[in-house]
Amino acid sequence: MPEILSEKKKELIERIGVFHEQRGMQPLMGRIFGLLMVLDEAEATFEEIVDYLSVSKSAVSNALNFMQAQNKVRYKTKPGKRKRYFYLKIDDWENDMQQQIEEITKGAHFLNEVIAARKNEKPEFTRQLQELCEFLEYVKTKIPNLFEGFRKQKR
Amino acid sequence: MPEILSEKKKELIERIGVFHEQRGMQPLMGRIFGLLMVLDEAEATFEEIVDYLSVSKSAVSNALNFMQAQNKVRYKTKPGKRKRYFYLKIDDWENDMQQQIEEITKGAHFLNEVIAARKNEKPEFTRQLQELCEFLEYVKTKIPNLFEGFRKQKR
DNA sequence: AAAATGGTTCTCTATTTTATAAACAAAGTA
DNA sequence: TACTTTGTTTATAAAATAGAGAACCATTTT
16 A cells, blocks of 8 residues: 655655756656655555656656666566566665766866867966866866765764 | 857857756857857957857847856946947856855755655665765865865965 | 556647747937 | 947747657456
8 A cells, every 4th residue: 555645745746856857857757756765665666656746657657767767766576566666776876976076077178178279369268267177177086085085984 | 350260169169059058058058158268359249149159139138148147147348339248257167166066965955854754664775865965965065175175286 | 368457659739948030229320 | 310230129930848648568367
């Protein structure tokens, strides 16, 4: 028997949905994300997702396939049951975080191209581009330290 | 006489546009961003932007207003001239970067809510949420160090 | 075999986003 | 005053997105 969601949880799911939506995730994906976090069991069948979120099967099918392709979601089965139990693959959050932080530093590449393409007509401007670029490259080198520092601090 | 853009610069502008587009910026904004970086003068009039990018005036007007509201772009005027010279406000990239890095840590807030809302039926799952959350909070505290470390390393 | 289950795929529609074109406003010029 | 320049606004149109609903397919179950 599936958990009955409190109003608080429903509302939290929606807010988590909006949060992700604003960061470029498609709306339903964000809400599935929220749902799978909030459920005490931390998992749900296809049908439950449809019911909890009141959306169509096709929407759920597409969203789940997308999330699985992105390695955000997995499913398992249970002996004797045909249904799939979808859950968040949260155990590799470190990889995820690393990628997210690296994302920010990706722009450095373009900055270098821009700097190379510019005549130095506005040295002050070019210098600022350079400084930003150097910062991004510095951050990139410091990412491993961040994880290391975190682990060290935990013990 | 406005600079004539080389093929290389045109292509670079487009790639910068796509880069920003993929990060949620509207397409034209990304290309204006690229244009204003790549131009030797690091500035352009409204009309020049329209011509360089072959887009409509209203599109440019909207994009520039948006970018000015976001404090990404400013304009100045020149004595005797009526035109506005738009340029990137790049000098506060530190603020910008800080906000971008903080963006990543925003999710911690939701994670705390989720953890509070969950019965502890799946302790392993909850523990992973907690760990991720702690990491985000750790990163948040380390942001100032990042800037400090960068400045230190520069001298 | 027929029916039920679990999920996928296809078609259509509503919404949102992005851009155009044309009218408009303001301010300077002849 | 009329005309030009410089941008803004206002309708619209075109295109991309998200999702609904129904048909569909592959397994089980009966």
